[in-house]
Amino acid sequence: MDYIMHLSVLVGVYAILGLSLNLVVGYSGLLSLAHAAFYGVGAYGSAILMKDFGFSFLSAVVLSVLITMAVGVLIGLVLSKFDGDYYALASLGFSVIAFGVFLNWRDLTNGAFGIFGIPKPEIFGYKFLAGEPYAFLVLLAVIFTFLICYFVVNSSFGRVLKAIREDEKALQVFGYKTTLYKLAVFVISAGLAGFAGTLYGSYISFIDPGGFDDLVSVNLIVVVILGGLASLNGSLLGAAFFVLLPELLRFVGMPDSITGQMRQMIYGLGLIALMMYRPQGILGKFRL
Amino acid sequence: MNKEILLQLKGMNAGYGGLRILHDVNIQVDEGEVVAIMGPNGAGKSTVLKTFFGMTEIQSGSVKWRDKKIDPVPHEVVRMGVSYVPQGRRVFRYLTVEENLEIGAYVVKDKKEVRRRIEEVMDIFPDLKAKRKEKSVNLSGGQQQMLAIARGLMTDPHILLLDEPTLGLSPKLVKTVFAKIKEINERRNMAVVIVEHNLKSLLGIVDRAYVLDHGKVVIEDTAESLASSDALERVFLGTYNKRK
Numbered sequence A: 001m002d003y004i005m006h007l008s009v010l011v012g013v014y015a016i017l018g019l020s021l022n023l024v025v026g027y028s029g030l031l032s033l034a035h036a037a038f039y040g041v042g043a044y045g046s047a048i049l050m051k052d053f054g055f056s057f058l059s060a061v062v063l064s065v066l067i068t069m070a071v072g073v074l075i076g077l078v079l080s081k082f083d084g085d086y087y088a089l090a091s092l093g094f095s096v097i098a099f100g101v102f103l104n105w106r107d108l109t110n111g112a113f114g115i116f117g118i119p120k121p122e123i124f125g126y127k128f129l130a131g132e133p134y135a136f137l138v139l140l141a142v143i144f145t146f147l148i149c150y151f152v153v154n155s156s157f158g159r160v161l162k163a164i165r166e167d168e169k170a171l172q173v174f175g176y177k178t179t180l181y182k183l184a185v186f187v188i189s190a191g192l193a194g195f196a197g198t199l200y201g202s203y204i205s206f207i208d209p210g211g212f213d214d215l216v217s218v219n220l221i222v223v224v225i226l227g228g229l230a231s232l233n234g235s236l237l238g239a240a241f242f243v244l245l246p247e248l249l250r251f252v253g254m255p256d257s258i259t260g261q262m263r264q265m266i267y268g269l270g271l272i273a274l275m276m277y278r279p280q281g282i283l284g285k286f287r288l
Numbered sequence B: 001m002n003k004e005i006l007l008q009l010k011g012m013n014a015g016y017g018g019l020r021i022l023h024d025v026n027i028q029v030d031e032g033e034v035v036a037i038m039g040p041n042g043a044g045k046s047t048v049l050k051t052f053f054g055m056t057e058i059q060s061g062s063v064k065w066r067d068k069k070i071d072p073v074p075h076e077v078v079r080m081g082v083s084y085v086p087q088g089r090r091v092f093r094y095l096t097v098e099e100n101l102e103i104g105a106y107v108v109k110d111k112k113e114v115r116r117r118i119e120e121v122m123d124i125f126p127d128l129k130a131k132r133k134e135k136s137v138n139l140s141g142g143q144q145q146m147l148a149i150a151r152g153l154m155t156d157p158h159i160l161l162l163d164e165p166t167l168g169l170s171p172k173l174v175k176t177v178f179a180k181i182k183e184i185n186e187r188r189n190m191a192v193v194i195v196e197h198n199l200k201s202l203l204g205i206v207d208r209a210y211v212l213d214h215g216k217v218v219i220e221d222t223a224e225s226l227a228s229s230d231a232l233e234r235v236f237l238g239t240y241n242k243r244k
């Protein structure tokens, strides 16, 4: 049972990451490979605020989400100078930079050793321990994120994002400052990724730079594309698939030592097959 | 005749990324006037419209609005009352007809006024009325073109810039589109600039025409006089300058 709860928490964290990244990649057509950076800033932010500065869980979450959004503004402003392939490459650059910061700003992040003993959340006197309580907390967080994303994509703001994805230049002709819209959605998405990071850190109680490297950004892109571009349900499906695939492999008798690598390979092959036969993803409504 | 000059390019040299496409171009559009810009592919017609909208690199020369020099940026040019319908019916295919029209009315802040204008343009283009809730990907080519023009009318502009509005339409539809444009021009006293490649029937609805070749204005004439000469054909055959 604990095992199932454990997997549920991980699926939930990836679901929040996938949903938020889909706002940028699926709904706005911006292939961002910077998402791990925000995930990491959120995780490190709340870990440091709670451990070193004695913040409560809720205030640490709020503050680190705000910090992540501020970082999102800076990165988003730089990225607004890029288009297409260059956008993807430049955003990947930010994942690499963030990893470098987590690794090398030792006074703050403890470098390669990572941060141990991140406290479990305590909200109004109730401590969310691993198992059912934490899974419940994450479930609430996923619902909250889903609602935010649902609202964003179905609002008139979301309509503009879809139009940007289709033809940004044509939209400017009507007076839209499309750069601002792109920045806004990027920052919302960054904040939600930071939120996922706070939940992950407190759950696992130990974080190190390796949990937030550029491969994580790539994996998240796969979660979004596999599940379906511009489909919120698709991101939930993609997250579940990503987290549960190694378990499935173990279940069919594959030794533990290679399930990790196998996941990466099956993932890669799956993505290639998908790009050939269903480029919009399983539940997707749009192709890149 | 003492009409105000609405929009003007003066001694315009402009292009993209250091490359010069327009060479010393002078074009003016008066209030309520319908002007044609014609010429071979690659002559720079689209570049002229984009330059009015600040979507090219201006190397020297000026854009003037009501005789005042401006530094064109799309979101400001729209607010002045210029509307631009780019080449290739760029409607948002996954938005409905109505949503497309609402996007066109972005600078109109009064929601009730937007509703009123949607009804108004739908009266001009009844085909769109029947399809108002349809995604525009489901419209025919002609209907998409109507939608693109209708969307350009949502700001109730003083001047409408149309880039090859009849591309890919049947001759019958071309006639309809031209008739609509003329009707709107007269009803609203709205100036229109129409870019077409080589379409003599366009001369039937315009007051004046410019012919562009290799980024230069090679002819500037009234519609009647251009229609009755062979100058246009000679530009397309590449023999115009040689006889001049």
Ligand SMILES: Nc1ncnc2c1ncn2[C@@H]1O[C@H](COP(=O)(O)OP(=O)(O)O)[C@@H](O)[C@H]1O
Binding pocket: B016, B021, B039, B040, B041, B042, B043, B044, B045, B046, B047, B048
């Ligand atoms: N975005 C651009 N970047 C670089 N060159 C361009 C761009 N758009 C058009 N051109 C070039 O400018 C010239 C004029 O193009 P255009 O104005 O589209 O001509 P027309 O509309 O008369 O067919 C062409 O040689 C074309 O290749």
Ligand SMILES: [Mg+2]
Binding pocket: B045, B046, B047, B087, B163
């Ligand atoms: Mg053109």
